[in-house]
Amino acid sequence: MTVFLPKGETATVRMSCRIDATHLDVSRIWQLLTGSPLWNDPLQPPQQKKDELTAAAAADENWMINPWVDVTLVHAVERPLKAPVLGELTFLRDPEKTFAQIFGSMHSHAKDTGRIDLDATWIEWHDDVTEPAPQQTTGHAHVGEVTVEPFEDQLRLGGFGHEIRHEFRDTRHRNITYIPTATTRFREYFYPAITDRTELITGEGPASTGPAGKGWPVPSTRRPEPPEVSHTVLTFGWTRTVDRTWHQVIQVRGYAGVRIYLRRPWFSSGDDELLAVVLDPGSHLPTELVTRCGTDLVWADNSVLPRLSPRNFPHYLLGGPAMGRPASGVGMTFSPCRSMAWGLPLSLVSRSWLRMAA
Structure with a gap:
């Protein structure tokens, strides 16, 4: 008997054996039936009914003669x-917790997939003050696994679905790339020589890198450490003109800004940490809570101090309200010669918290 079934399919059918009508006499059950007084009663049953019963028994319709069995193909x-x-995907992290609950969906080929493993990889900055500079490291982790039922082509993660919890063992922010890997549902049908080799029984899905393609942003769960200022340096811009008629070179120095050096370590709340500049739009906040600037005592009126605005920081990366006050964020650049970074006052910003300056 040859049975055709598509790859990965499972079917349960009833199977029994047929018997030729001329060979029914070899069946003891048939002998008892045809030898009974009722069968041999000339008045009943009629011959037509006997012929129908004989044909049904030969066609495997009498379960007493040829009982069927359920066969799984x-x-x-x-x-x-x-x-x-x-x-x-979305992520839920409670304050100060070291893990993240993952919510979302995942599509699988449930007919031949018995389990799906979820792995994670990321690149992050670590700042060890005993090293000359911060270093980028690559992290890997096995997040968890999901048992797939034969009907679960669309799996729900989190909530009332499959619970997946990514344990980081710290509170830092990261950009995570997740990779799902499916394992065959039919391991018990193959020899150990095959099942012992993971690459032969699994299929890796495409890496999920988030909407921006840089990894899914998993927020931090605690405020970053406050920045510690080392020192500040005034910066200047120069304008140079050349007068070839009089053979003169004129250089004019202009004011440019202030470079602020911070002490290490950095990235206490993880990657994408910024230095925030807290501005006062005119709400008369205490001086120690906002960024202020003075005026030249000789050349300018110092009775009214100017208010800073985002236009005073042309290289800021983002801007928005921070704890009720406007703030702009600037990136930090490493200075190998000083083992510090330069940025602007006043506080560090992680992807989920803002640390106000003291």
Whole structure:
């Protein structure tokens, strides 16, 4: 008997054996039936009914003569036919916690997928003050696994679905790339020589890198450490003109700004940490809570101090309200000669918290 079944499919059918009508006499059950007084009663049943019963028994319609059995047919495949694909993801992290709950969806080929493993990889900055400079390191982690039911082509992560919790063992922010890997549902049908080799029974899905392609942003759960200022340096701009008629070179020095050096370590709240500049739009906040600037005592009126605005910081990366006050964020640049960074006052900003300056 040859049965055709598509790859990865499983079907349960009833199967029994047929018997030729001329060979029914070899069945003891048939002998008892045809030898009974009722069968041999000339008045009943009529011959037509006997012929129908004989044909039904030969056609395997009498379960007493040829009982059926349930047979499960399986077209086992070594690895899933389709790789799993992650959908949109969101993350829930409670303050001070070291793990993140993952919510979202994942598509799988459930007929031949029995389990899906979720792995993570990321690149992050670490600042060890015993080293000459901060260093980027690559992290890897096995986040968890999901058992897939044969009908779960669309899996729900978190909530009332499959619970996935990514344990980081710290509170830092990271940009995570997640990779799903499916394992065949039919491991028990193959020899250990095959199942002992992971690459033969698994299928890796595409990496999920988030909407920006740089990894899913998982927020930090605590405020960054406050910045510690080392020293400040005035910066100047120069304008140079050449007068070839009089053979003169004229250089004029102009004011440019202030460079502020911070002590290490940095990245206490993880990657993408910025230095925030807190501005006062005119709400008369205490002086120690906002960024102020003075005036030249000789050449300018010092009775009214100017208010700073984002235009005073042309290289800021983002701007918005921070704890009720406007703030602009600037990136920090490493200075190898001083082992410090330069930026602007007043506080550090992580992706989930703002630290106000003291």
